[in-house]
Amino acid sequence: MGKGSKKRKHAQFAEDASPSYEDSALAGVASSLNHIHQSCSKDDHPKLSAHQQDGGAWTRVENNKRKQKKGAYPTLAYAGLHKLQSSIKIAHLQNLVLYCLADGVSPQWISVSSHSAIKKAVVLLVPGLEKAMFDGTILLEESSKKAQDAKVSDQDPEAIKGSEDQKRTGCVISKVANHENAILGSNFPSPDDFMPLLLAPGENLPESLKPLANMFMHLWPVRTPGDARLAKVHSPLQAMLTVPLAKSQEGKWEESKNKGGNPRRDNHRKENKRTAITAFVASKEELIENEYTAHPAWFVNHLEQEHDALRRKKAKETPEAGWIDSLVEKIQDAEIPVRDIEQGSITAGRIVLAMDCEMCKVDDGELALTRISIVGWDGQVIMDELVKPHKPIVDYLTQYSGITAKKLEPTSIRLEDIQKRLLEMLTPQTIIIGHSLNSDLSALKMTHPFIVDTSILYPHPRGPPSKSSLRWLAQKHLSREIQKDHGTLGHDSIEDARACLDLVKLKCERGPKFGGSSETSNESIFKRLARSPKAGVSAANGAEGKFGAIVDHSPAEKNFGGMANFSIGCATDAEVVQGIKRAVLGDPDGTTIPGGGVEFTWARLRDLGNLRGWSRENYPNSPDGRAPQDQLEEPSPATLNAAVAQTVQHIKSIHDFLPPCTLFVVYSGTGDPREMVRLQDMQRRFKREFAVKKWDQLSVKWTDREEQALNKAFHIASEGLGFVGVV
Numbered sequence: 126m127g128k129g130s131k132k133r134k135h136a137q138f139a140e141d142a143s144p145s146y147e148d149s150a151l152a153g154v155a156s157s158l159n160h161i162h163q164s165c166s167k168d169d170h171p172k173l174s175a176h177q178q179d180g181g182a183w184t185r186v187e188n189n190k191r192k193q194k195k196g197a198y199p200t201l202a203y204a205g206l207h208k209l210q211s212s213i214k215i216a217h218l219q220n221l222v223l224y225c226l227a228d229g230v231s232p233q234w235i236s237v238s239s240h241s242a243i244k245k246a247v248v249l250l251v252p253g254l255e256k257a258m259f260d261g262t263i264l265l266e267e268s269s270k271k272a273q274d275a276k277v278s279d280q281d282p283e284a285i286k287g288s289e290d291q292k293r294t295g296c297v298i299s300k301v302a303n304h305e306n307a308i309l310g311s312n313f314p315s316p317d318d319f320m321p322l323l324l325a326p327g328e329n330l331p332e333s334l335k336p337l338a339n340m341f342m343h344l345w346p347v348r349t350p351g352d353a354r355l356a357k358v359h360s361p362l363q364a365m366l367t368v369p370l371a372k373s374q375e376g377k378w379e380e381s382k383n384k385g386g387n388p389r390r391d392n393h394r395k396e397n398k399r400t401a402i403t404a405f406v407a408s409k410e411e412l413i414e415n416e417y418t419a420h421p422a423w424f425v426n427h428l429e430q431e432h433d434a435l436r437r438k439k440a441k442e443t444p445e446a447g448w449i450d451s452l453v454e455k456i457q458d459a460e461i462p463v464r465d466i467e468q469g470s471i472t473a474g475r476i477v478l479a480m481d482c483e484m485c486k487v488d489d490g491e492l493a494l495t496r497i498s499i500v501g502w503d504g505q506v507i508m509d510e511l512v513k514p515h516k517p518i519v520d521y522l523t524q525y526s527g528i529t530a531k532k533l534e535p536t537s538i539r540l541e542d543i544q545k546r547l548l549e550m551l552t553p554q555t556i557i558i559g560h561s562l563n564s565d566l567s568a569l570k571m572t573h574p575f576i577v578d579t580s581i582l583y584p585h586p587r588g589p590p591s592k593s594s595l596r597w598l599a600q601k602h603l604s605r606e607i608q609k610d611h612g613t614l615g616h617d618s619i620e621d622a623r624a625c626l627d628l629v630k631l632k633c634e635r636g637p638k639f640g641g642s643s644e645t646s647n648e649s650i651f652k653r654l655a656r657s658p659k660a661g662v663s664a665a666n667g668a669e670g671k672f673g674a675i676v677d678h679s680p681a682e683k684n685f686g687g688m689a690n691f692s693i694g695c696a697t698d699a700e701v702v703q704g705i706k707r708a709v710l711g712d713p714d715g716t717t718i719p720g721g722g723v724e725f726t727w728a729r730l731r732d733l734g735n736l737r738g739w740s741r742e743n744y745p746n747s748p749d750g751r752a753p754q755d756q757l758e759e760p761s762p763a764t765l766n767a768a769v770a771q772t773v774q775h776i777k778s779i780h781d782f783l784p785p786c787t788l789f790v791v792y793s794g795t796g797d798p799r800e801m802v803r804l805q806d807m808q809r810r811f812k813r814e815f816a817v818k819k820w821d822q823l824s825v826k827w828t829d830r831e832e833q834a835l836n837k838a839f840h841i842a843s844e845g846l847g848f849v850g851v852v
Contacts, residue, residue, distance in 0.1 A: 199225075199239040199786055199851050203321055203343055209234060212319040212348040215364040218790055218847060219650065222246045223368065225788050226671060226724055227657040235849070243851065246788040247709060247726045248365060249779065251772060252734030254793040256846050258334065258769065259322070259344060265331040265766040318844075321345045333770035336777045341791075341848040349795045349843050356801065356839040359591070361794030366688075366727060367586065367647045398636030401473040402556060405632060407576045408679045410740070415581060417563045418442050420574035422453045442570075449544050451551040451573040458553035459575060471633045475575075477502045478550070479558040479626035481618040482565040483526035487516035490817040494540055494568040495521075495528045498618035499550075500626060506619060507550075511536040512543055519817055527616055544571060560595040560625050579628045583640045586647050599624045602631060602640060638688045649688040654725055674718070676704035676728035689727075691718055698732045702775050706782050733772040736760055738799055783852040792847035801838035804831060 213234050223229025225243040257263040321343035326335045351358040407415070409423040418437070424430045442448045453459070461474040479500045484492040493514035499507045511528075513536050521528050551557070551573055559565055560579045566572065583598050585591035599605045607624050608616050632639060638649075655670035674691040678701070693704040711722040734740055737760065760768065780789060811827040820826070 197239045197242065199237070199242045201342075201849055201851055202236045202238070203234075209319055212346040212844065213847075214348050214350065215361055215792065215794075215845075216350070218248070218347065218792060218849070219365050219368060221849065222248065222725065222788065222790065223650070223653065227654055242786050243788050244786045245709060245722070245724050245726075245784065246790065247705065247728070247779065247783060248790045248792070249705075249776065250361065250365070250727070250729040250794050251776070251791055252729075252731065252739045252794050253737045253768075253772070254733065254846060255797065256322075256344065256346065256844075259324075259330070261329075263765075264762040265333055265769055319346050331766065331769075333766050333773055336773050337848065340777065340780050340789075341850045343848070345847045345849065347792055347845045347847040349845055351839065351843050353836075353839065356805065356835045358795055358798065358801070358839065358842050361792070361845070362729075363584070365792075366650050368650050368653050370648050397634065398638070399469070399471070400633050400636050401471055402475065402477060402577060402629065402633055403473045404637065405577050405582055405629070406556060407578055407581055410679055411578075411581055412563075412576060413740075415561075415563055415578065417566065417576065418448075418572050420450055420453065420572040422456050422458075422574045446570070447540070448570045448572070449548065451555075451571070452548060453553045453574055456574060461554065471630070472502060474554070476552065476555045477558060477626075477629075478507065478555060479622040479629075480562065480565060481559060481622040481625070482568055483522075483528055483616065483618050484564070484568045485514065485518050485522050485526060485528055486520040486817065487514055488519050488817055489516065490813040490815075491516075492564070492568055493518070494543070495526060495533065496618055497543055497569070498622050500619065500622045502626070504623055504626060508546070509619060510538055510543065512538050512540060515539065525616060540570065543569065547571060558622075558625050558629050560598075560621065561592065577629055579625050582632050583628065595621060595624060598628055603627055650725070651688045651690065655690075659724070671724035673725040673727070674708035674723045676701050676708055676726065678729070678731050690723060698730045698772070698775055701728055701730055702778050704728065705779055709783060709787070730772055730775055733768050736765070736768045737797075739795075739797070780852060785852060787852045788849070789852055790847065790849050793845040796841045796844040798842040801835065801842040804835040804838055807831070808835065 217232060217234055220229045221232050221235070221237070224232060224237065225240045226246055231237070231240075255263060258265060322345075324338040324341060324344055326338040330338060349358050349361050350364050407417075409419055412419050412423075418440075419433065421430065421433065424433050437443055437448075459475075466474040481498050482494055483496040485495045487493045493516060494512045495514065496509075496511050498509045501507050511533055513533055518530075518533075521530065523529055547569070553575075555573070556575045556577055557573055558577045558579070562576055562578055579595065579598060580592040583593055583602070585593050596606075596608045599607045603624065605624065605627075607620050651673040654673055657671050659669060659671055672690040674693065675689045676693045676695060678695055678697075691708060693708060695701045695704050705726055705728050707718060707722075708726045708728075709722045711718045711720040731740070776791060783789060807825050808827055808831070811823065811825050814823050814825070815827075
């Protein structure tokens with residue numbers, strides 16, 4: 126400003142510098158309001174007080190915003206203002222539950238009104254449901270063919286034209302994106318891939334799915350967590366039931382600078398629950414999901430036995446290939462009369478053996494047994510033998526196994542000698558302990574039904590398929606450093622077996638909840654809810670927190686079931702429905718579950734997923750690389766429709782008995798995983814053979830074409846669906 130110039134008044138500056146409202150496309154909020162104010166007459170302004178209309182100097186603006194009535198019924202709603210850029214994740218569904226029942230933040234993908242009025246939440250995992258059932262890609266009725274060719278209404282400007290390329294059933298008011306083009310054809314996914322689809326029980330919606338349209342407003346595409354680089358989908362169960370620790374606690378428990386896990390911290394808030402080892406024996410489903418060859422005693426009906434025999438024949442796991450099964454005819458043979466069990470015994474009268482094996486690589490790419498170590502419950506060595514493989518060794522894997530040619534030279538013991546001794550040692554009352562024993566038993570070419578696997582007992586924070594190493598678990602929970610010579614002189618199999626034994630003993634002493642998740646970064650959702658006081662109860666004075674329950678097939682008390690206040694094991698989906706009713710409403714006499722039930726229930730319906738082959742136990746090991754569709758009989762549209770109808774009816778039954786103000790969440794967990802699993806098995810076999818064979822000798826070949834196919838299959842398996850609503 127020059128010398129002698131005068132400051133301009135604010136009014137002059139505004140008059141000279143401010144553009145008119147019509148000339149400025151980027152007018153500020155203040156100028157916009159000023160323009161509106163000037164263009165409105167006093168008589169037309171509904172909110173001007175009588176004093177201003179009479180020419181008064183001040184203005185009183187009335188606030189007509191309605192206050193929300195106390196005790197208003199909770200609702201969920203989606204509005205276009207929610208700008209989604211990708212599919213919601215299972216973590217978003219989890220946060221919705223925590224927002225309604227605990228201390229979660231307000232969700233940004235859906236509007237929740239009166240969330241504090243929501244008293245309970247039921248989360249239901251239903252593998253086998255797919256978005257393609259709603260858009261007509263997967264036929265559920267023969268009559269659906271007519272629906273696929275139906276003309277699109279002219280009143281829908283977003284409708285897809287052409288029934289051959291993209292078909293519309295009328296059940297969702299949105300076009301269905303071409304999945305393959307969305308994955309491979311563009312870096313920018315179509316909004317149809319992640320926007321919620323409005324459900325309407327139209328004429329073309331299969332009858333089996335119409336009840337869902339009456340229960341829920343939208344179908345939500347839900348993405349399952351996974352590792353795109355490794356093409357592995359993480360556990361949808363873990364994604365829902367494991368939550369990040371609050372920042373205040375995470376800051377207290379910083380990871381140590383040393384390599385490995387943090388030393389175990391005793392938490393006095395945890396209640397130790399001494400548990401017999403039999404509670405931790407892996408179920409048939411857990412064994413198959415963790416790539417064990419299941420013992421024949423697990424298969425009770427003729428159809429299961431035939432299916433397993435076919436699978437083992439194709440995988441070359443038969444007696445002709447050198448495999449043996451321990452002498453157990455029935456699972457019930459392991460039962461011991463209560464009178465013969467010492468009171469309070471952790472072993473429950475069983476013989477417990479901890480095992481660890483070392484392997485080397487032979488000329489066909491397989492891993493062959495070179496050492497086996499077994500210790501008893503007291504830690505004393507029962508067996509420690511070096512074993513000479515029949516086939517020439519191409520890699521001793523000394524940096525891991527500790528085996529050298531010099532060490533193996535004196536031994537004459539063969540695999541058959543070890544198998545004979547194990548058949549005498551393993552009885553129906555014997556439990557084998559180990560870490561990822563599936564590889565050890567494969568090297569032994571042996572099966573046994575009663576396994577306690579520390580990689581299952583202490584799950585990885587990210588959930589399956591990730592697994593914590595034995596070295597990390599020993600350092601974290603036992604404050605013990607093992608495998609010091611890892612990568613140089615190899616492991617000591619006796620040391621590893623004793624570490625597994627001590628981890629199992631610790632689990633038995635502390636109870637099922639111990640070691641269930643990484644205490645450094647995550648915790649169980651049941652633990653988070655337990656810190657949230659019940660509705661209408663003050664958080665002061667140590668108020669009792671909210672209760673949770675798990676209802677699932679097989680023994681539900683393992684892993685997350687052990688962290689819940691109540692676990693209900695079931696054999697069928699119908700029993701699961703009744704189990705949910707019991708958990709939500711409580712036992713009539715209050716014997717186990719108190720009257721009024723629990724606040725949070727997680728459950729799973731398995732029948733539809735099992736029928737479609739989504740469960741790992743339905744995947745035969747496919748050494749020939751064939752798709753599961755070639756090995757498993759696909760259900761016909763009529764059969765699939767009947768299964769879907771039954772599953773939807775179960776969902777409706779649950780919906781009908783839920784009390785008012787209950788949040789109801791249904792999610793599929795994943796998309797179709799069968800092709801991904803087939804290609805993963807094919808890739809593993811290729812890697813084993815490629816290490817020791819020439820290209821023209823490989824039984825399977827892995828090229829860029831298979832890599833792209835696996836990437837596509839991973840994305841398909843990652844895309845599930847979900848429904849949310851308030852009863």
